Amino acid sequence: MVPLRKILHRACFIISRTVYMTCCCGCCSALRPRYKRLVDNIFPASPQDGLVKSNMEKLTFYSLSSPEKLDRIGEYLFQKASRDIYRRRHGFVIIAMEAMDQLLVACHSQTLNLFVESFLKMVQKLLESTDPQLQILATQSFVRFANIEEDTPSYHRRYDFFVSKFSAMCHSNHIDKSTGDKIRLAGIQGLQGVIRKTVSDDLVENIWEAQHMDKIVPSLLYNMQSAEKYETVSCMDSAVGAEAPARLAEACLRELVGRASFGHIRSVLRPVLTHFDRHELWIPNEFAVHTFKIIMFSVQAQYSYSVVEALMQHLDGAGPGAGDARARTRLRAARATVLSNIVAIAAGDSVGPSVLEIINNLLTNLRASVARDSEKESDEKLYQEALINALGEFADHLPDFQKIDIMMFIVNKVPSAPRGKGTRADSMLQSILLKSLLKVGTTYRTAELSKAFPAAFLEALLRVGSGAEPAARALLQRILHTLLDRRANAPRLTRPTLEYAELGLTVEKCSRQDLIFISKHGYALFGSLYDGLQLESNTMENIEAIYTTVALICIELGSEETVGDMLQLVLAIQQSGISNPVLSVAQQCQLQGVAISLAVLVPHVCTVPRLAEYLNKIIEARREEAPHMLPPLMESYDDLTSSKLPAKLPYLMMDQMALCECVKASGLDTARLAAPSPYSAGSVAAPHRHSWLEAGAAQGRDSLADITAGPPTELDSANSSPGVTRAACGSESAHLEAWRRAAGGPSEAERRDLQRRRATLNSAFRTAPFDHLKHITAPKYEIQDKLEEIFNSITEEPLLPMSGSCSPAGQKSYQQNVPPYTKYFPELFLY
Amino acid sequence: MEDYKFLFKVVLVGNAGVGKTCLVRRFTQGLFPPGQGATIGVDFMIKTVEVDGEKVKLQIWDTAGQERFRSITQSYYRSAHALILVYDISCQPTFDCLPDWLREIEEYANNKVLRILVGNKTDREDREIPRHIGEDFAQRHGMYFLETSAKEAENVERLFMEIAVELMEQAKCKELPKYDGSLGPINGKTTSVGDSSCCLRS
Ligand SMILES: Nc1nc2c(ncn2[C@@H]2O[C@H](COP(=O)(O)OP(=O)(O)OP(=O)(O)O)[C@@H](O)[C@H]2O)c(=O)[nH]1
Ligand SMILES: [Mg+2]
Numbered sequence A: 001m002v003p004l005r006k007i008l009h010r011a012c013f014i015i016s017r018t019v020y021m022t023c024c025c026g027c028c029s030a031l032r033p034r035y036k037r038l039v040d041n042i043f044p045a046s047p048q049d050g051l052v053k054s055n056m057e058k059l060t061f062y063s064l065s066s067p068e069k070l071d072r073i074g075e076y077l078f079q080k081a082s083r084d085i086y087r088r089r090h091g092f093v094i095i096a097m098e099a100m101d102q103l104l105v106a107c108h109s110q111t112l113n114l115f116v117e118s119f120l121k122m123v124q125k126l127l128e129s130t131d132p133q134l135q136i137l138a139t140q141s142f143v144r145f146a147n148i149e150e151d152t153p154s155y156h157r158r159y160d161f162f163v164s165k166f167s168a169m170c171h172s173n174h175i176d177k178s179t180g181d182k183i184r185l186a187g188i189q190g191l192q193g194v195i196r197k198t199v200s201d202d203l204v205e206n207i208w209e210a211q212h213m214d215k216i217v218p219s220l221l222y223n224m225q226s227a228e229k230y231e232t233v234s235c236m237d238s239a240v241g242a243e244a245p246a247r248l249a250e251a252c253l254r255e256l257v258g259r260a261s262f263g264h265i266r267s268v269l270r271p272v273l274t275h276f277d278r279h280e281l282w283i284p285n286e287f288a289v290h291t292f293k294i295i296m297f298s299v300q301a302q303y304s305y306s307v308v309e310a311l312m313q314h315l316d317g318a319g320p321g322a323g324d325a326r327a328r329t330r331l332r333a334a335r336a337t338v339l340s341n342i343v344a345i346a347a348g349d350s351v352g353p354s355v356l357e358i359i360n361n362l363l364t365n366l367r368a369s370v371a372r373d374s375e376k377e378s379d380e381k382l383y384q385e386a387l388i389n390a391l392g393e394f395a396d397h398l399p400d401f402q403k404i405d406i407m408m409f410i411v412n413k414v415p416s417a418p419r420g421k422g423t424r425a426d427s428m429l430q431s432i433l434l435k436s437l438l439k440v441g442t443t444y445r446t447a448e449l450s451k452a453f454p455a456a457f458l459e460a461l462l463r464v465g466s467g468a469e470p471a472a473r474a475l476l477q478r479i480l481h482t483l484l485d486r487r488a489n490a491p492r493l494t495r496p497t498l499e500y501a502e503l504g505l506t507v508e509k510c511s512r513q514d515l516i517f518i519s520k521h522g523y524a525l526f527g528s529l530y531d532g533l534q535l536e537s538n539t540m541e542n543i544e545a546i547y548t549t550v551a552l553i554c555i556e557l558g559s560e561e562t563v564g565d566m567l568q569l570v571l572a573i574q575q576s577g578i579s580n581p582v583l584s585v586a587q588q589c590q591l592q593g594v595a596i597s598l599a600v601l602v603p604h605v606c607t608v609p610r611l612a613e614y615l616n617k618i619i620e621a622r623r624e625e626a627p628h629m630l631p632p633l634m635e636s637y638d639d640l641t642s643s644k645l646p647a648k649l650p651y652l653m654m655d656q657m658a659l660c661e662c663v664k665a666s667g668l669d670t671a672r673l674a675a676p677s678p679y680s681a682g683s684v685a686a687p688h689r690h691s692w693l694e695a696g697a698a699q700g701r702d703s704l705a706d707i708t709a710g711p712p713t714e715l716d717s718a719n720s721s722p723g724v725t726r727a728a729c730g731s732e733s734a735h736l737e738a739w740r741r742a743a744g745g746p747s748e749a750e751r752r753d754l755q756r757r758r759a760t761l762n763s764a765f766r767t768a769p770f771d772h773l774k775h776i777t778a779p780k781y782e783i784q785d786k787l788e789e790i791f792n793s794i795t796e797e798p799l800l801p802m803s804g805s806c807s808p809a810g811q812k813s814y815q816q817n818v819p820p821y822t823k824y825f826p827e828l829f830l831y
Numbered sequence B: 001m002e003d004y005k006f007l008f009k010v011v012l013v014g015n016a017g018v019g020k021t022c023l024v025r026r027f028t029q030g031l032f033p034p035g036q037g038a039t040i041g042v043d044f045m046i047k048t049v050e051v052d053g054e055k056v057k058l059q060i061w062d063t064a065g066q067e068r069f070r071s072i073t074q075s076y077y078r079s080a081h082a083l084i085l086v087y088d089i090s091c092q093p094t095f096d097c098l099p100d101w102l103r104e105i106e107e108y109a110n111n112k113v114l115r116i117l118v119g120n121k122t123d124r125e126d127r128e129i130p131r132h133i134g135e136d137f138a139q140r141h142g143m144y145f146l147e148t149s150a151k152e153a154e155n156v157e158r159l160f161m162e163i164a165v166e167l168m169e170q171a172k173c174k175e176l177p178k179y180d181g182s183l184g185p186i187n188g189k190t191t192s193v194g195d196s197s198c199c200l201r202s
Helices: A002-023 A036-041 A053-065 A067-086 A090-106 A109-129 A132-146 A160-170 A179-197 A210-225 A245-257 A260-278 A286-298 A299-312 A325-347 A352-372 A378-396 A398-413 A424-443 A455-466 A468-483 A512-533 A540-558 A560-579 A583-604 A610-627 A655-664 A692-698 A735-744 A747-766 A770-776 A780-795 A809-817 A822-823 B019-031 B067-074 B093-098 B099-107 B131-140 B157-170
Strands: B005-013 B042-051 B054-063 B082-088 B114-120 B144-147
Touching: A002 A067, A036 A053, A036 A067, A053 A067, A053 A090, A067 A090, A067 A109, A090 A109, A090 A378, A090 A583, A109 A132, A109 A160, A109 B054, A132 A179, A160 A179, A160 A210, A160 B042, A179 A210, A179 A245, A210 A245, A210 A260, A210 B067, A245 A260, A245 A286, A245 B114, A260 A286, A260 A735, A260 B067, A286 A299, A286 A325, A286 B054, A299 A325, A299 A352, A325 A352, A325 A378, A352 A378, A352 A398, A352 A424, A378 A398, A378 A424, A378 B067, A398 A424, A398 A455, A424 A468, A455 A468, A455 A512, A455 A560, A468 A540, A512 A540, A512 A560, A540 A560, A540 A583, A560 A583, A560 A655, A583 A610, A610 A655, B005 B019, B005 B099, B005 B157, B019 B042, B019 B054, B019 B082, B042 B067, B042 B157, B054 B157, B067 B099, B082 B093, B082 B157, B093 B099, B093 B131, B114 B131, B131 B144, B144 B157
Parallel strands: B005 B054, B005 B082, B082 B114, B114 B144
Antiparallel strands: B042 B054
């Protein structure tokens, strides 16, 4: 259709031309057609007098009443102006242009097409002149034209020349600075006009084509970069300062980016990236940050991910001086810094798949960097830092539930080579990923521990922690700190101490959810921490970091129910400090210091007055005889005689029976404290345990506190069978019901029902024989998830019953623990 | 007056300082500008010449030689009918870069584009590139060759005139590649002559 229209139009054009040519052969003024006389009359005798207004009105009236003459009027005006330009009579040229402007505005839109041809030829003619004044005038006319909405698209019209010329003007290097600025401004305005004219209709001229974008974008950037300082605002007040080329160029770029649809974003970004490479604007990166922020602020929100993606893909792109490896690395680091500056803006608008894609891409770049890393290459380190920062920035602006997903994702990428067997690159990658994890972790605000540590995540963390080098292990502990520490106590607990009263710790009663959490995961956590203390390779930093973790658990999860477990861990640590043969003397002493410090923390968290007294006595005695068994820890204990070794001082040890007595005096249950230790001394010697969770189950000690599962009927939850559609709760299987609940929260009856169930549950813990509990807790995950789900359902009602999921059961149960909106991000769970 | 019969786009490329701008200004304005500053981005000039009694309008795009403007200048290659590749006969490095330029032209320009190699500044005493070396290079790469001096106005007129002649011949044989947008009514390859001289304003 289009070509046909084109041909038709051309044909009409030629016909009208022919008619016109035949009728204009007569040259005597008397015989001249009326329109020519009308046109001639608008010109004054002297150009200074300006357009003859009254005659212009006549011409306008004539062209409105005989629109078929518009074509010829335009052509005639153009020819007159061409002649005047040739003779350098610029005053008349200006008048001709003014007349054309007025006619253009007066024209009815249906007849506009007839006139536009000559109008644009006129504009082009003026733009071709070397006179800045004419160029600027032409641009103004063009802009006026660009703002007119035409209702008949002209497919044959091309803006190629205008884009080329306006872009050239944007670079004006006129000797006179102010004239140069005016030409540049005109160039930018012209480009803005072309964009406005063409952007809405690709058939007219596809402005997004590379041949145009490669001119427009660098022209705008070149003007923006010439600003004295870069002020980045999210939204521009277009009225202010638009007379400066830099400001106007920025406004124009915003408009262009804002109009770009998904397929066009890349067309804009490619020349942007090339421009930054060519003009070496990455280092320093002030302008790059400015520009990319502007792009992020003006791009349609749903596409902001594309910008991040493009920049990420460009991290490795060649730039100037690409041959030099160091320069390349620096360039990469600078680009990554820009990335970290804009990624937060994208975070707010990113959805499921793109979130993980960004994370994955950052991790891939980190991995590539590690592979390149030549140990002492500090630029590479800077690059890694920048990437990690980008990761942190990005995560910081995501909702908390996504942060956990991201941490899960990262932790699963950490290589876990058996201790000592991994390559150097592996361990570097490990530590870098842990740093990233820490970065993301610090942006997470833990509310409920069960949310911060979904079972799979916790297990992955502990797995990584058990197979790493000392530095990485310390990092892992820091991750645990940041996730555990809800009350900002961690900074006060960096080293073992006995004077907790002076620290100003914030201690609050532990919630029911937290208790369930510790009941589920306590053994895994404690077991892993205990193991962590048994390693020959531990530095003091490792030991102190584990101390901090245990102390935080004690504070965050301290309750009557957990006192026994805490103390049992303390005893186990104390014992290992005597009996683990791989530990050095210093490590032995350090463990004694850790054990007593943790013991002292217990009465600080729960009221166990007798315990405090007992511990005080031991501390006093140690002060006298063995200060090396008290905090603070030291790097070395060189001058220790063999008689002062912890193993030689059994009477300075905390005694299991005595501790039991103290606890019993406060009316707490001591059954498990009195039981044999579940911790195996020197696990280094023992075969490595794959999972603490499994190990716990194997030992029949799956639960630390006296809370486990409900009555057997609770066990048969459908979520233990993979792939089965499971209604979020038995009573809400019907959609209608679910909607009502979503609207009004749980009904009174359901709330009562829940309460009742909870009560049965609790009594089951207390009364059920141990074997029974052991039996019913056998399929651990499901039980825990069921439990968690029950409690979660009090606070969070799924909007709709979960739809049938085809993911494996393990992932499914995880899915059910998270808020319902995560179901929009199924991809998040496939990793 | 819009009475030209043909419109051709000519783009000048080559290292910074070889004298592209001086060549253009010598041709369009008839002068050798003292202290000509480096071109920023792209410059534009126009000149109408007569070939066999027919008017030919040359749109001349003078690009910056500086590396940093390479991306914008490349975007002008595409619609060019003729590309003038300039080096400085008194500056070996500008000659050594020619293969790089050819690669760029190969990548960004139309493959039928008319290519002319120009060794500029023949007025200088300190020639480094003998004429035949330039000639050889041009021949090997299927280019026209000319040595010029913008300063002494040597061969400058001839350079552009030969381009106009050559392009016109091509156009007449309908060999002229049809570029998008280059031949639309706006850009005016129009055969209409219009009333040229008789209707002067009184
Ligand atoms: N002797 C002599 N000097 C010339 C000639 N042509 C140009 N020059 C000088 O060479 C220098 C650069 O000339 P330009 O025309 O600015 O060079 P250009 O190729 O346009 O440079 P860019 O715009 O940076 O790409 C100026 O100092 C000119 O005076 C010439 O024919 N002879
Ligand atoms: Mg120049």
